[in-house]
Amino acid sequence: MSKIYNWAVLGCGKIAKKFVNDLKLLPNAKLYAAASRDLNRAQDFANELGFEKAYGSYKEMVKDPNVDVVYIATPHSHHFEHTMLCLEHKKAVLCEKAFAMNQHEVAQMIQCAKENNTFLMEAFWTMFQPSFQKALEIINSGELGKLKMVRSDFAFNAEFNEEKRLYNVKLGGGSLLDIGIYPVFAALSTLGVPDLIKTSADFSSTGSEESIQMIFKYKGGEMASLSSSFAVHSPVQSEFCCEKGYVILHPRWFTPTDLTVWKGDEERKLIPNETKEGAGYQYEAKHVMECLDSGLIESPKMTWKMSEDLIQTLDRIRIDAGIFFPNHDEKLFF
Structure with a gap:
């Protein structure tokens, strides 16, 4: 018990x-x-x-x-x-x-x-969603060949309010840390840390980044095209394109969702969402208590290394895009 x-x-x-x-x-x-x-x-x-x-x-x-x-x-x-x-x-x-x-x-x-x-x-x-874990399992199995390209987005048209968190740079406002982190995570968890990052960003009147497009390039020729925005609506899905087929996590891809798998000349296969109750937060909470039961101080699934890779990649994106947070980034930018 x-x-x-x-x-x-x-x-x-x-x-x-x-x-x-x-x-x-x-x-x-x-x-x-x-x-x-x-x-x-x-x-x-x-x-x-x-x-x-x-x-x-x-x-x-x-x-x-x-x-x-x-x-x-x-x-x-x-x-x-x-x-x-x-x-x-x-x-x-x-x-x-x-x-x-x-x-x-x-x-x-x-x-x-x-x-x-x-x-x-x-x-x-997202790391703990059954649908995301299934996508990782298929990609890592090699049955679709080598993963070569990731396309992932998360955008919605948010009401502009300079006082609210989304547009307040003092609170870390901007689409990148709030929702762009999801597409970045999709690339890191499948292709790893990129060798080259190129960005293009648009800023609101408060100085917060409102929309950003990110391109990741890897030495092996792999690429990722990632985007987030508070100014438009997007499909909010992720596509993992391999040599012999692809995996699509359907909208909203970072939650419990359906996925489509296609290989060669085979029919596309729909794998339905298996989560019957809850929004999906229960999986990470359950994992935390399993770790505590085992006396662990670090998760073996969402490791400290993954969090370090993620924040370091976000820092690289911000430096390239010119996204600056007062009172936090003195060591980062200067």
Whole structure:
């Protein structure tokens, strides 16, 4: 019988609510504490979703000895600060992507997890979707030959509001860290770290990047064409093009979804989505508790190396595109 884990949520926004609704599907997950800088917000969140406690202070929450694992769902700009706070109090951490604002912050987070012998994982839920895992299995099997090209997109037309997170550079605003990270992940998890990166970006009036096109080039001739935007709608799918066929993850490709496989002259085969309940966040939460059951401080699936490769690639993209975040990028750009 698996241990029952007391979960705390740090940051009571929309993503946290979606995550918690899926957490309810797991019998060994207990909704224990909700924490916000605003006690009323924490209490409303706790009452609505069924948490046992509510805290109006993050520092107060991490001092609670009954908290086993913390899901961090604050803006990108605060991930480093909040992750370090939890790790220093030896609370296991599942932190939303982007893991932090740059590679220097991520390196410190990982070092802190090691020093405190405490679990840390980036909440990249796509890695744990059955549909994405099936796509990886087919690609890695070699049955379609060598993977040569990846095409992946994520875009939607967002309402412009200079105060909201999506367009606020102080909060890590811009499409890249919010949604462009998904296409980048699709390329990294299949083709690996690119040898060459070329970008073209368009910026909003707040200085945040609104749309970006990214081309990855590899020494073996492989390529990836990736895009994200807050200005248009896109299919939101990923195509993995191999020598003998292809795999398509259908919209919305990073969630539980259908996939199509085609090989040579064979008929295209549709593999239907097998997730019957939940939005798909339950898979990463289940994995976290399995890691804790085994005494691990690092996930064997969403490894620290993967998170390092991801943030370093995002940094390279930002340098090429000229995407700058005040108070975070002094070491990165200067």
